[in-house]
């Protein structure tokens with residue numbers, strides 16, 4: 001939270017990041033925030049009272065916030081959710097630990113439950129950092145002007161074409177000749193086709209949804225390169 005773009009955004013006052021230790025809100029002498037599950041079974045469950053007091057204290061200090069619980073049971077995070085969260089004035093991110101959080105606390109105090117993907121972490125802290133990182137970079141002024149172009153490539157939902165830089169020959173491998181031609185229209189066509197080929201290969205799920213968005217010129221280009229039928233097949237399923 002103290003490097004690079006996030007640091008700069010903090011210093012420019014575009015985002016504020018505060019950390020609250022739930023254990024500070026435990027009431028017993030051992031500062032316990034977890035306990036054994038009713039009904040038995042493995043592991044521990046996060047107690048509701050310390051979490052409720054912690055959330056309330058953050059709300060008192062910083063005004064009401066949108067409370068997000070990071071948990072494997074949440075809806076899946078993506079760029080659309082990033083945009084949604086970036087519109088909130090104040091986010092309160094709760095990092096789950098152990099086997100989960102008492103359901104009554106979730107019902108009373110949590111507005112939103114989010115998972116960052118189908119793999120298992122040891123806790124919600126890294127998930128919360130991913131939210132902070134991805135939401136901060138879309139806030140106004142954080143990235144400067146390159147931002148709008150980036151949004152376009154995402155709303156298009158194609159993977160990016162490959163990139164090359166100097167040297168012109170690396171390990172005996174040349175770069176594609178077209179990139180040296182200076183013909184920017186041809187280069188754009190080449191990059192578009194490479195994007196489509198990559199997306200077909202690695203993320204056909206994205207292309208299936210993109211079928212309707214190609215311009216007439218793009219459709220012609222795809223047809224000329226025997227790519228259109230594959231995309232159509234993905235879209236229609238035959």
Ligand code: 9D3
Pocket residue numbers: 070071072095096097098099100114115116117118119120121122123124125127
């Ligand atoms: C071994 C424990 N698991 C039993 C099958 C349940 C479990 C509990 C707690 C699994 C992971 C965690 C900790 N994970 C998170 O808190 C978490 C998470 C994740 O693991 N994957 C993707 N997104 C998220 S957001 C929070």
